[in-house]
Amino acid sequence: MGILKHVSQVALNSVFPPRCAGCDAWEEGLFCEDCRLQLRAIEAPLCAVCGKPFDPLAFASLCAECRPSRNNKPPEFSALRSCFMFEGPSREAIHRYKYEGQSSLAGLLAQELSGFWRSDCNGTLQIPPCDLMAPVPLHWWRAYRRGYNQSELLANQLSPMIDVPSKVLLHRVKPTRPQVELGRDQRAENVKNAFQVDKEMTPVIKEKTILLIDDVCTTGATLRECARALRQGGAAAIYALTFARQIPQQTSPEK
Numbered sequence: 001m002g003i004l005k006h007v008s009q010v011a012l013n014s015v016f017p018p019r020c021a022g023c024d025a026w027e028e029g030l031f032c033e034d035c036r037l038q039l040r041a042i043e044a045p046l047c048a049v050c051g052k053p054f055d056p057l058a059f060a061s062l063c064a065e066c067r068p069s070r071n072n073k074p075p076e077f078s079a080l081r082s083c084f085m086f087e088g089p090s091r092e093a094i095h096r097y098k099y100e101g102q103s104s105l106a107g108l109l110a111q112e113l114s115g116f117w118r119s120d121c122n123g124t125l126q127i128p129p130c131d132l133m134a135p136v137p138l139h140w141w142r143a144y145r146r147g148y149n150q151s152e153l154l155a156n157q158l159s160p161m162i163d164v165p166s167k168v169l170l171h172r173v174k175p176t177r178p179q180v181e182l183g184r185d186q187r188a189e190n191v192k193n194a195f196q197v198d199k200e201m202t203p204v205i206k207e208k209t210i211l212l213i214d215d216v217c218t219t220g221a222t223l224r225e226c227a228r229a230l231r232q233g234g235a236a237a238i239y240a241l242t243f244a245r246q247i248p249q250q251t252s253p254e255k
């Protein structure tokens with residue numbers, strides 16, 4: 001950090017001391033020690049594709065939704081992984097980041113993702129080196145109202161940390177209702193065919209391995225649709241990484 005930047009940061013911190021994103025305690029990092037103790041990582045055993053945790057006694061490698069069959073089309077992404085369960089401090093951090101305009105949290109959230117990526121999550125990450133990183137797009141109207149696309153900010157911060165270039169590859173071709181208002185089946189319907197690869201990006205993604213980035217995964221419907229669009233656009237393989245993950249038995253999500 002340059003000396004001037006450092007001095008201005010110190011000055012800024014004395015006016016607005018950095019706070020824990022989970023509880024408001026004074027804290028330089030994303031979470032204070034107390035909040036960190038409350039975080040729950042998503043640990044093995046989990047579905048090899050969608051990353052949903054399994055009952056430790058269940059001997060399976062894929063959940064029902066990811067097992068291909070005559071009546072079931074598995075997701076187009078090869079693996080989806082998330083750092084933490086979407087609850088308590090992680091939920092609070094996302095709420096502040098997304099709904100309270102605290103866009104400056106992007107860097108600290110990205111640091112968590114980068115640590116998770118580097119640690120390989122005890123061998124459960126199962127994501128190979130990727131050629132490109134793509135944020136989940138927000139409809140322009142919502143991005144305009146919020147002032148930023150939280151996934152894009154996150155990807156931009158994460159990109160130099162894990163050395164994967166970030167590019168806006170997808171856009172929303174139809175406005176969707178906020179997923180928070182909808183049930184599981186409606187969510188899938190709501191985002192169906194909602195995404196498309198930007199025309200000029202088609203040659204860029206051809207035969208490439210793409211890493212989708214989002215702040216939180218609720219039912220996975222959005223990431224599934226993004227992966228489908230990338231596959232249709234010619235990508236070779238798609239992976240997805242999110243900061244938080246809603247696990248089905250948890251209560252109503254927010255998106």
Ligand SMILES: [Zn+2]
Nearest residue numbers: 020023032035
């Ligand atoms: Zn805290």
Ligand SMILES: [Zn+2]
Nearest residue numbers: 047050063066
């Ligand atoms: Zn699964």
